[in-house]
Amino acid sequence: MIELSHDQKPQGWSAGAAGYETAFAPLTNLFVPDAIQLLDLKPADRFLDVCAGTGAMALPAARMGVDVTAVDFAPGMVALLRARMQSGGLSAQVEEMDGQALDLPDAYFDAAASMFGLIFFPDLGAGMRELTRLTRPGGRVLVGAWDHARFPLAAAVGRAMATLAPTPQERTEVPIAMRLGERGRLIGACESAGLVDVQVHEVTHTWAIDDPAQFFTSLPDWSPPIQPVLATLPLAAIARVRDGFVEAVRDLSRLTGGLETTALLALGRRAST
Numbered sequence: 001m002i003e004l005s006h007d008q009k010p011q012g013w014s015a016g017a018a019g020y021e022t023a024f025a026p027l028t029n030l031f032v033p034d035a036i037q038l039l040d041l042k043p044a045d046r047f048l049d050v051c052a053g054t055g056a057m058a059l060p061a062a063r064m065g066v067d068v069t070a071v072d073f074a075p076g077m078v079a080l081l082r083a084r085m086q087s088g089g090l091s092a093q094v095e096e097m098d099g100q101a102l103d104l105p106d107a108y109f110d111a112a113a114s115m116f117g118l119i120f121f122p123d124l125g126a127g128m129r130e131l132t133r134l135t136r137p138g139g140r141v142l143v144g145a146w147d148h149a150r151f152p153l154a155a156a157v158g159r160a161m162a163t164l165a166p167t168p169q170e171r172t173e174v175p176i177a178m179r180l181g182e183r184g185r186l187i188g189a190c191e192s193a194g195l196v197d198v199q200v201h202e203v204t205h206t207w208a209i210d211d212p213a214q215f216f217t218s219l220p221d222w223s224p225p226i227q228p229v230l231a232t233l234p235l236a237a238i239a240r241v242r243d244g245f246v247e248a249v250r251d252l253s254r255l256t257g258g259l260e261t262t263a264l265l266a267l268g269r270r271a272s273t
């Protein structure tokens with residue numbers, strides 16, 4: 001049996017939904033206009049958002065009059081997104097489902113996307129095949145992944161953790177969420193699922209973290225990839241790592257006023273039959 005990592009299980013995402021919305025959605029939101037434009041979403045299009053989280057993409061799409069179905073495996077994310085849809089006077093289907101096996105009809109959607117969510121799946125191929133199966137022939141599919149080499153939040157955490165180790169340790173394994181963070185791998189995953197005309201768009205935005213110390217302190221509340229890293233550290237070590245993080249963020253933000261973060265947005269089409 002495959003051992004799942006913490007960020008591949010719903011619990012941490014679920015409990016952290018509100019914190020995620022405050023701390024991390026400001027980053028993912030930056031890439032949403034790019035994704036909506038690439039998908040060419042139009043009012044009344046049937047659109048599927050897999051790993052919708054707190055609604056970075058589902059909410060603006062619903063506001064445009066798009067017919068949105070949003071799914072996520074974390075009940076806390078689903079509850080928060082339903083509440084946000086309702087308080088915004090918007091209508092959408094928001095359901096708790098695992099993106100690797102979706103209980104939705106074949107070829108129903110005009111467009112489907114997974115922004116920074118499918119990247120966590122234990123079975124990336126199953127997630128890609130589901131996006132393809134559910135999209136009509138000729139319909140658009142988009143997958144958003146962080147560029148492994150240009151994701152400075154990870155660099156800042158790495159530098160901060162290095163303040164605890166006297167000699168820097170070479171990290172060799174690719175983190176779970178970075179397995180598609182390289183153009184060739186992302187294209188391969190899309191094409192293996194049967195998508196055609198696949199193009200990867202490299203999009204960079206500058207993410208200013210207003211209060212890096214507060215951001216760091218909030219990480220255990222909402223970040224499943226980072227929770228296990230910090231869980232083993234004693235309090236004094238956490239304070240040192242926090243200070244290292246603040247310094248690293250300031251340093252990495254110096255030239256541009258924020259963390260220059262690059263996403264790879266892969267856009268393809270389900271082949272017409």
Ligand SMILES: C[S@@+](CC[C@H](N)C(=O)[O-])C[C@H]1O[C@@H](n2cnc3c(N)ncnc32)[C@H](O)[C@@H]1O
Nearest residue numbers: 013028051052053056072073074098099115117
């Ligand atoms: C980094 S968040 C991205 C959320 C949103 N798409 C955004 O851009 O802000 C990752 C989301 O993927 C969801 N997720 C992870 N694995 C999943 C799975 N196997 N099935 C469905 N949702 C999953 C998590 O619950 C979380 O809401």
